[in-house]
Amino acid sequence: MAEIFTRLTGKKARDIKVLADFVSIFCRERHQNMVKNAFPIRDDRLREVLDAREPRLCQECNKLLNHGIAKLMLCPHDPKPMCKKCTTHCYAPGYRERVREVMKFSGLHLIKHGRVDMLLHYFF
Numbered sequence: 001m002a003e004i005f006t007r008l009t010g011k012k013a014r015d016i017k018v019l020a021d022f023v024s025i026f027c028r029e030r031h032q033n034m035v036k037n038a039f040p041i042r043d044d045r046l047r048e049v050l051d052a053r054e055p056r057l058c059q060e061c062n063k064l065l066n067h068g069i070a071k072l073m074l075c076p077h078d079p080k081p082m083c084k085k086c087t088t089h090c091y092a093p094g095y096r097e098r099v100r101e102v103m104k105f106s107g108l109h110l111i112k113h114g115r116v117d118m119l120l121h122y123f124f
Protein backbone atom coordinates (compact mmCIF):
# COMPACT_ATOMS: atom_id res chain seq x y z
CA MET A 1 0.00 0.00 0.00
CA ALA A 2 3.03 2.27 0.45
CA GLU A 3 3.07 3.80 -3.04
CA ILE A 4 -0.51 4.93 -2.70
CA PHE A 5 0.43 7.12 0.22
CA THR A 6 2.95 9.07 -1.81
CA ARG A 7 -0.02 10.71 -3.54
CA LEU A 8 -1.44 11.96 -0.30
CA THR A 9 -2.23 15.67 -0.36
CA GLY A 10 -3.38 18.04 2.35
CA LYS A 11 -6.97 17.81 1.19
CA LYS A 12 -6.98 14.03 1.26
CA ALA A 13 -5.24 14.00 4.61
CA ARG A 14 -8.03 16.22 5.93
CA ASP A 15 -10.72 14.00 4.41
CA ILE A 16 -9.18 11.00 6.13
CA LYS A 17 -9.19 12.80 9.49
CA VAL A 18 -12.86 13.73 9.03
CA LEU A 19 -13.79 10.20 8.06
CA ALA A 20 -11.94 8.77 11.06
CA ASP A 21 -13.61 11.26 13.42
CA PHE A 22 -17.07 10.70 12.01
CA VAL A 23 -16.83 6.92 12.04
CA SER A 24 -15.57 7.15 15.65
CA ILE A 25 -18.57 9.28 16.70
CA PHE A 26 -20.96 6.96 14.87
CA CYS A 27 -19.53 3.82 16.45
CA ARG A 28 -19.39 5.36 19.93
CA GLU A 29 -23.04 6.45 19.76
CA ARG A 30 -24.64 3.67 17.77
CA HIS A 31 -22.62 0.57 18.59
CA GLN A 32 -22.26 0.96 22.34
CA ASN A 33 -22.57 -2.72 23.11
CA MET A 34 -20.21 -4.01 20.46
CA VAL A 35 -16.70 -5.23 21.18
CA LYS A 36 -14.23 -2.49 20.22
CA ASN A 37 -10.75 -2.94 18.88
CA ALA A 38 -8.07 -0.46 17.96
CA PHE A 39 -8.20 0.50 14.29
CA PRO A 40 -5.15 -1.16 12.71
CA ILE A 41 -2.77 1.53 11.44
CA ARG A 42 -0.24 -0.29 9.30
CA ASP A 43 1.39 2.64 7.58
CA ASP A 44 3.51 5.39 9.13
CA ARG A 45 2.10 8.06 6.86
CA LEU A 46 -1.42 7.12 7.82
CA ARG A 47 -0.36 7.30 11.47
CA GLU A 48 0.92 10.80 10.76
CA VAL A 49 -2.32 11.82 9.05
CA LEU A 50 -4.44 10.47 11.88
CA ASP A 51 -2.34 12.56 14.24
CA ALA A 52 -3.06 11.49 17.81
CA ARG A 53 -6.23 9.66 16.78
CA GLU A 54 -6.38 6.02 17.81
CA PRO A 55 -9.89 5.01 16.86
CA ARG A 56 -11.38 2.09 18.78
CA LEU A 57 -14.18 0.69 16.70
CA CYS A 58 -16.34 -2.37 16.35
CA GLN A 59 -15.37 -4.82 13.65
CA GLU A 60 -17.92 -3.45 11.20
CA CYS A 61 -16.79 0.17 11.66
CA ASN A 62 -13.12 -0.80 11.46
CA LYS A 63 -13.88 -2.38 8.09
CA LEU A 64 -15.84 0.65 6.94
CA LEU A 65 -13.09 3.07 7.95
CA ASN A 66 -10.42 0.89 6.38
CA HIS A 67 -12.38 0.72 3.15
CA GLY A 68 -13.09 4.45 3.18
CA ILE A 69 -9.43 5.34 3.73
CA ALA A 70 -8.35 2.99 0.94
CA LYS A 71 -10.86 4.61 -1.41
CA LEU A 72 -9.71 8.11 -0.51
CA MET A 73 -6.13 7.12 -1.14
CA LEU A 74 -7.02 5.60 -4.48
CA CYS A 75 -9.35 8.38 -5.64
CA PRO A 76 -8.07 9.44 -9.08
CA HIS A 77 -9.39 12.97 -8.59
CA ASP A 78 -7.35 15.54 -6.76
CA PRO A 79 -8.83 17.27 -4.92
CA LYS A 80 -11.51 14.67 -4.37
CA PRO A 81 -14.91 16.08 -5.35
CA MET A 82 -18.04 15.41 -3.32
CA CYS A 83 -18.86 11.77 -4.00
CA LYS A 84 -22.37 12.56 -5.18
CA LYS A 85 -20.94 14.86 -7.84
CA CYS A 86 -18.26 12.41 -8.86
CA THR A 87 -18.39 10.38 -12.05
CA THR A 88 -16.24 7.59 -10.62
CA HIS A 89 -18.37 5.34 -8.47
CA CYS A 90 -15.61 3.78 -6.47
CA TYR A 91 -17.37 2.60 -3.33
CA ALA A 92 -18.33 -1.04 -3.36
CA PRO A 93 -22.09 -1.57 -3.34
CA GLY A 94 -23.51 -0.78 0.06
CA TYR A 95 -20.44 1.04 1.36
CA ARG A 96 -21.29 4.42 -0.07
CA GLU A 97 -24.71 4.29 1.60
CA ARG A 98 -23.09 3.31 4.90
CA VAL A 99 -20.51 6.09 4.64
CA ARG A 100 -23.30 8.55 3.90
CA GLU A 101 -25.28 7.28 6.89
CA VAL A 102 -22.22 7.72 9.12
CA MET A 103 -21.52 11.25 7.83
CA LYS A 104 -25.16 12.26 8.28
CA PHE A 105 -25.48 10.77 11.75
CA SER A 106 -22.23 12.21 13.06
CA GLY A 107 -22.82 15.59 11.42
CA LEU A 108 -26.22 15.86 13.11
CA HIS A 109 -24.72 14.63 16.36
CA LEU A 110 -22.17 17.46 16.30
CA ILE A 111 -24.89 20.03 15.56
CA LYS A 112 -27.14 18.70 18.34
CA HIS A 113 -24.27 18.90 20.77
CA GLY A 114 -23.39 22.42 19.79
CA ARG A 115 -20.19 21.42 18.05
CA VAL A 116 -20.91 23.41 14.91
CA ASP A 117 -17.40 24.76 15.28
CA MET A 118 -16.12 21.28 14.52
CA LEU A 119 -18.27 21.08 11.40
CA LEU A 120 -17.09 24.46 10.20
CA HIS A 121 -13.58 23.33 10.84
CA TYR A 122 -14.21 20.27 8.69
CA PHE A 123 -16.03 21.73 5.75
CA PHE A 124 -14.67 25.22 5.25
Ligand SMILES: [Zn+2]
Pocket residue numbers: 026027028031034057058059060061062
Ligand atom coordinates in the same frame (compact mmCIF):
# COMPACT_ATOMS: atom_id res chain seq x y z
ZN1 LIG B 1 -19.30 0.45 15.12
